[in-house]
Amino acid sequence: MLSVTKRSSWTDTLLSIFLFVLIIILYQYFAHQRHLLNPHDKLVPTFAQMLDAFTRSTFEPDRNGVYRLLDDTLASGQRVLISMVFVFGGVLMGAYMGLFPVMDKLFYKFFLFFDKIPALAILPILFIFFGLGEVSKVALIVIGVVPTIILDTYLRAKAFPQEQVIKAITMSASKSQIIFKIILPKIFPMALDSIRLNFKAIVLFLISGEALAATAGLGYRIFVVRRYMAMDIIISYVIWIGLLSYLIDAGICLWIKKQYRWYNK
Amino acid sequence: MTGKYILEVEGASQQYFDQSEKSFQVLNNINLQIREGEFVTIVGPTGCGKSTLLRMILGSERPSAGNVLMDQKPILKPDRNRGVVFQKYSLFDNLTVRQNVRIGLELENFSIFGNLLNTVFPGWKYEEYSTLVDEYLERVGLLQHGDKYPYQLSGGMRQRVAIAQAMIMKPKVLLMDEPFGALDAGTKDQMHAFMLEQWQQTGQTILFVTHDLEEAVYLGTRVIVLSQYYQGANGAKIVKDFNTPWPHPRDQSVKEEELFQDMIKTIRNQGLNSNYLLNQEEFDLSHADAIQLAS
């Protein structure tokens, strides 16, 4: 039935947005029905309500005079940025472990074990050790994601062609040059890729941490407004988080494609 | 002769383990002395251990028995003195052709300060390398391809980059493992000329593994045949070791000479013929430096 004739591009676009549109229409219809039964319904807000909630949190200061969405995004963004320092530290750690047998023996089993620990389950311990401030939230992200990044980089460093390392040594490369000039430049886009794929986990840990104790943040807001069932705010925040994550993902992809043309070839 | 040996292999053997953890001997009691400036070509049946021998001299692998020396000192690790061109995986595929050729110079003259400066002003320090890099690219015929990545090159082009990459460092000893295996005849001739010219200019010592007998006889001042087929075989031994008589620079025309053709035939019919070797009591090691062990 399906022929392989080339369709015009607008029909392709139409098809690719079809499911989105379908879901939006169905949702809007469902919300509308609920609002007919109960005009004050908060659980299934219509898109107009969500848009309104989004505009309010974005462009109007709230009771305390803060622009919520900006405030929350900055607070969460800062946490993610700080944990990124550790994530890149993890990349370095993985490379070192892959190259130096001593580091390998010392750390591999340790991180392998740590990677298996469900970070969320030890959250109370984190709060006891690091308090309720920023440290514990960053620590949660770090403990949740960094071991995975370390192990990933480690395996890639291990799989690095030995011939190239030897070749570098015959050209008078020192150990640190092998890491920084030979191995890291080559595995870096792979590390970026795995950071990109782990971003969902980063967001998950961020939100969980913020749910437990915070004064601002995207996750914080979602959990606070749940107290008065402001689903319009929650959904608009969820869409915002999704959009940001998508943009970051696409940004990293684009960066890899532009900056590392040889990668994946 | 009292000349200085740059490389010495003393009774070196190598054992490996197969899947069932049983050990098997690859090289058996290899003895070899090489003088500075020699161009040694090594041939032998596939799987006889040519690459293994090369790796032992490189230092990336230690013999299970015996010693390998360079300038009378044992070789323990690969170092700056011995460059290498592998059969494959020689190039850094995250670097362009030009960067691949330049990387050795960068590594050798590395300074954190220079590296920083280069990050801020790209090409500031690398400028001073560029004439040299271009010269080598020109020689291997890849000047126009300098900004391509290895994945954009053919197998032969990649191998030529690898040669330029190793040669630009002018190591005292250059180890090459079937570098021209993937080249067409025309390019091969060009590369031969380039190799010989380079060798004569630098006075390097070259060890060159190949399957092409014509190439082996044409390039080498000395040809070594390695084989694992002989009476009571247990790992490969040197079964032939001889001089080629033509002085360098050699002309392509020597390939037409009868002696040249005979040499190739002899290698094929004796060195590479297991039936012949199995019936042989002694090996034909006519080279002056060859070590003839009492059998």
Added chain:
Amino acid sequence: MNNFKRISQFFILLLLTGFIAACSSPSGQESNASSSTSGKSKKFKVAWSIYSGWQPWDYANQSKILEKWAKKYGIEIELIKMDYIPSVEAYVAGQVDACVMTNMEALDMPAASGVTSTALILGDYSNGNDALLTRDNLQVKDLVGKEVNLVELSVSHYILSRALEKNGLKESDVTIVNTSDSDIAPAFISNNSQKAVITWNPLIMEIKKQPDVKQVFASSSIPGEIMDLMIVKTNVLKDNPELGNALTGAWYEVMAIMKKEDKATEEALAIMAESAGCSLQEYKDQLKTTAMFYSPKSALNYTTSKAVIQSMDYVRKFCFSHGLLGENATSFDQIGIQYPNGEIQGDKNNIQLYFDSSFMEKAANAQL
């Protein structure tokens, strides 16, 4: 192009099917959530969560007292245990017909979402079950510029607001750190840098065991403002007064057992303590800070008093000023609350919360 047409036709068909499904589901859900008819008797779902003043519901269920009363009025009642906030959410979503909650959540969750609700039974008020605890001998006045850990927009937040108000301070004088109730106690206990916390029992008892922690304000300082209610959907109660009768009857039978102070009382309290996950002694201690209305008479008297109206006024103003009546709410009068004497607080045309004393009255007059 022809193929594409066929595909689009298929998708349009899919769309239509989806629409039909969407049309039928909300109305269908509405009817079967409120009361499903199984055989002859109607079945109702009631949600409860762990709290000293609500444990009697679990006992009523376990001791079959609830079943007995439901049978008497020819209905079935299913009691479902949930976490507190999810239980209220389930109530608002229409998954259950009735749910226990405080007057504050009754106002800012169902009433503010247009789920018209009736307070059927006023069981108790918090008389110290919610408290502000501090380290280093800090008084409320000393909290200026300090962090306070609490569950934001909960009763704890209300307690903070009232405590500050009574000491001439504003909320902006302190930093509120929203802290999950699941971790608030261990986190506070183990971090000496945390100076002030507001939470509820049994966590308060736990935190107070620390030598350097003091209680500086509690719900007992504002008695009666936080009431614990059994909330039923107004339309369900109107259509099915049997549900109100059965719940009220069962509740006061249990209350009578709790009041007797004999062996039966001990047994009942032991069951309640067990399902609360604490020891009998701990549960008894919690009851000391819970002002239970054991007799229907006392509950009736309190419900019909001015005190309730005054309390609700504080609570609705707090809710409004914290956006709990909806971010778009323009006034605390937006939602109407009707009291047993017919008095209406707020918008007459938008009454969403009723305090109904008629069932407690029936119990007081032994008419159930």
